[in-house]
Every structure is written in C-alpha cells, then in structure tokens.
Amino acid sequence: MGARRGFQEAVLAIVKKIPPGKTLSYKDVAGRAGNPHAYRAVGSILNRYDAKKWHIPCHRVVRSDLPAPRPGLYFVYAVLCGNGAIYIGQTGNLQKRWMQHRNGTASDYTRRYGARQLFHYEQHGSREEAVQREKWLKTGFGRKWLKREWKAGRTRQAGGTPGGYRWGSKRKLHLLKKEGAL
Structure with a gap:
C-alpha cells in the first residue's frame, strides 16, 4: 500500500x-x-x-499512441501546424520527436507556429529510404498527394x-x- x-x-x-x-x-x-x-x-x-x-x-x-522506437526503423511524418501549414520531417524515434514538436523544442517552424496534430506517418527500413520519401513529400506533388490522402481519411493517424x-x-x-x- x-x-x-x-x-x-x-x-x-x-x-x-x-x-x-x-x-x-x-x-x-x-x-x-x-x-x-x-x-x-x-x-x-x-x-x-x-x-x-x-x-x-x-x-x-x-x-501517446505512437509506435515505440525500434532499431532499424525510421519514420517520415507530417504535422499540421497552428497556421494551417504542413511540416514534414523524418526521425528514428517518432514518440520522442512528436513530444519535442509539441513542447516547441524540435524545430524553429513548429516552435513559431505550434504543432497541432501529427496526422500522418510512414515506417521505413533505413534512414536513406526515409530521407528519400521526406524529400518527395516536400515537393509540390508530394504535398498534393499528402493533402488528398488526408482529406480522404487514408493517412496513418497518430498522436495529437x-x-x-x-x-x-x-x-x-x-x-x-x-x-x-x-
């Protein structure tokens, strides 16, 4: 007791x-x-x-309903910011990175505008794959795809x-x- x-x-x-x-x-x-x-x-x-x-x-x-970090597993994620913009990044520990964004210690952008929701994440087997996917999502076509998937309800919802x-x-x-x- x-x-x-x-x-x-x-x-x-x-x-x-x-x-x-x-x-x-x-x-x-x-x-x-x-x-x-x-x-x-x-x-x-x-x-x-x-x-x-x-x-x-x-x-x-x-x-915190995000997957636990595991060796050899990397994530690409998309965060909806307070100004309506989408922040895209990659990390090896999604739980830790999301809490950093929420607390304003992850990036200047999310510190300035706030991180409202982690609305999409993807798992990759290597850092190189994650970086490649992050770069594509940051292109105009990638952002359009991400917004279309999000509005259709097909993104991997997490956290937030x-x-x-x-x-x-x-x-x-x-x-x-x-x-x-x-």
Missing part, C-alpha cells in the same frame, strides 16, 4: 510542475515517477482528483489527441490553447 501511495504522490508532484504551455505524455509522467510501465495508473490517479480543488494541471498530460479529461476534451483543448501548448 505504501509503494502505491508513494507513486501517487510522485505523479501528482510531477504533474503540478509541468509549466504552462508544455505537455507530457502519461508514459513520461509514469517514467519520471519511477514506474514507466504504469502509465494507465497515471490516468487513474489524475481522474480521482478534482484539478481545480487541488491545483493539478491534469490537462497538460496527453496521450488530447486524451480523456474529466471535464471533457473540448475543455482540455481550450485550456491547452489558452496556455499556448496547441
């Missing part, structure tokens, strides 16, 4: 320290609290507390979802926008 209580207190302390305009995933919070596999418990803990009464910014904890929130996802999105995290 004491270990569970200690984990709960650690989670609440970590979430209280997330600065306005920044977010962490449930998995990141669980890892910082000492048990990286207990990310579902983080959601349960945050759901039990009245955020207003205890001054816990639960809305700054977001879901705010996750559950006791007072509704619209309220959570409103709070994150107000703080500049979206």
Whole structure:
C-alpha cells in the first residue's frame, strides 16, 4: 500500500510542475515517477482528483499512441501546424520527436507556429529510404498527394489527441490553447 501511495504522490508532484504551455505524455509522467510501465495508473490517479480543488494541471498530460522506437526503423511524418501549414520531417524515434514538436523544442517552424496534430506517418527500413520519401513529400506533388490522402481519411493517424479529461476534451483543448501548448 505504501509503494502505491508513494507513486501517487510522485505523479501528482510531477504533474503540478509541468509549466504552462508544455505537455507530457502519461508514459513520461509514469517514467519520471519511477514506474514507466504504469502509465494507465497515471490516468487513474489524475481522474480521482478534482484539478481545480487541488491545483493539478491534469490537462497538460496527453496521450501517446505512437509506435515505440525500434532499431532499424525510421519514420517520415507530417504535422499540421497552428497556421494551417504542413511540416514534414523524418526521425528514428517518432514518440520522442512528436513530444519535442509539441513542447516547441524540435524545430524553429513548429516552435513559431505550434504543432497541432501529427496526422500522418510512414515506417521505413533505413534512414536513406526515409530521407528519400521526406524529400518527395516536400515537393509540390508530394504535398498534393499528402493533402488528398488526408482529406480522404487514408493517412496513418497518430498522436495529437488530447486524451480523456474529466471535464471533457473540448475543455482540455481550450485550456491547452489558452496556455499556448496547441
């Protein structure tokens, strides 16, 4: 019982320290609290507390439904920015890179305009393949293809979802926008 209580207190302390305009995933919070596999418990803990009464910014904890990094696996991804533009990049660790974009530490462009949604990603077996595909997607034809696939609902959706929130996802999105995290 004491270990569970200690984990709960650690989670609440970590979430209280997330600065306005920044977010962490449930998995990141669980890892910082000492048990990286207990990310579902983080959601349960945050759901039990009245955020207003205890001054816990639960809305700054977001879901991470991206594939885990594996050796020899590279990703090309497309991010919808706050100004409506599409940012295209490639990485070996999609989860980490998405959180960097969300926190404004990945690129000057997404720091300036914000990363609203990771709306497409592709897996490749080598860095060279990923770079080649990234270059093609950045061409006029590639961007047209990407927009057409996205509008048709055929892109690989990932990340960018705010996750559950006791007072509704619209309220959570409103709070994150107000703080500049979206």
